[in-house]
Amino acid sequence: MSAVAIAANEATGVYDIPNEAYHSGPGISKSQLDLAHQAPALLQWARQAPRSYSGAAHAGSAIHTLLLEPTEFDQRYAVGPDCGRRSNADKARWAEFEAQLDGRIALTLEERETLEEMRQSVLAHPEAAALLQLRSGVAERSVYWRDVETGLLCRCRPDWWAPMYRVVADVKTTDDISKFHWSVRDYRYDVQEAFYSDGLAEVTGEPLDAFLFLVVGKRREMGRYPVRVFELDRDAIERARAEYRADLAMIASCERTGDWPGVQKLSVPARYN
DSSP states (O other), X not given: OOHHHHHHHOOXXXXXXXXXXXXXXXXXXXXXXHHHHHOTHHHHHHHHSOOOOOHHHHHHHHHHHHHHOGGGHHHHEEEOOSSOSOSHHHHHHHHHHHHTOTTOEEEOHHHHHHHHHHHHHHHHSHHHHHHHTOTTOEESOEXXXXXXXXXXXXXXXXXXXXXXXXXXXXXXXXXXXXXXXXHHHHHTHHHHHHHHHHHHHHHHSSOOSEEEEEEEESSOBTTBOOEEEEOOOHHHXXXXXXXXXXXXXXXXXXXXXXXXXXXXXXXXXXOOO
C-alpha cells in the first residue's frame, strides 16, 4: 500500500514503502514528538518549512543502507572519480560523473572505503553480526497504529526488525562511543525505544523481547571503528514512556483546539566579570 492510500484510509499495519513516502506521509513520528516536546508550534512549522539534508545526514544514511540493505546501496549512492577538482581535466571528470548521478548521492572514494571499514567492524562484533543475521529480519518497514488513549495515528520505521524473535536493532553512529549515554539523553533515544516498542506491540499483539542499539563510532580507536551493542535499563524506558505519552496528549489537545503554542521560555546564564 502506498503512503497516499494510508493517508486516505488511515490504515494501520506494516508496509514496505520507500523512505520518502514514509516521511511525507501521515501519522505522528518520533521526530514529531521531539518537536512538539520543545513547542507544539514547531510541529506545524516542520510540516510547512522546506527541508534539505546535510552531508552528515547522508553519511548516517549510507552506513544504514550498507549494513541493512546492501543490495540497495549502488542504487542510492555513487562513488566519484579518484581525483581532486583542481585541474580542468579533473573538473571535467567530476562534471561527467555528476551528470550521471540520476538522483543518487555522491560519495568520494575515501568515504566509500570508510563505510566499508565500518561495516566490516560491525560484522566482526559477535552480537552485532548475530542480530543482523536473524532469520525473518527486515529493514526499514513502516509501521502504523492508532494510539488508544488519544486516537492519533502514529508511525515508526525500525532500522532492523526480526518479528519471529521479537527483536529490534536500531543503528546509530556517534563521534565518541564512550559518551553514547549523553546521546540517548540529548536525542531522546529512550523515548524512541518506548514509542517504537509500544507501536509494534499494538500492531503485532506481542511485546518485544529486546530493543537494542547497535552503535558505530565514526572515528577510529586503536586503529578500528568501535562497535557496541547497548540495551537501555527498564527504569529509563518507563520514564521515557511517560514522557512520550505526555507529548501525544499535548498534540491531541492542540489538534482539538487548533491552538499550537510556540513561545518558549529561555533561561539566560549569569554574567561573570
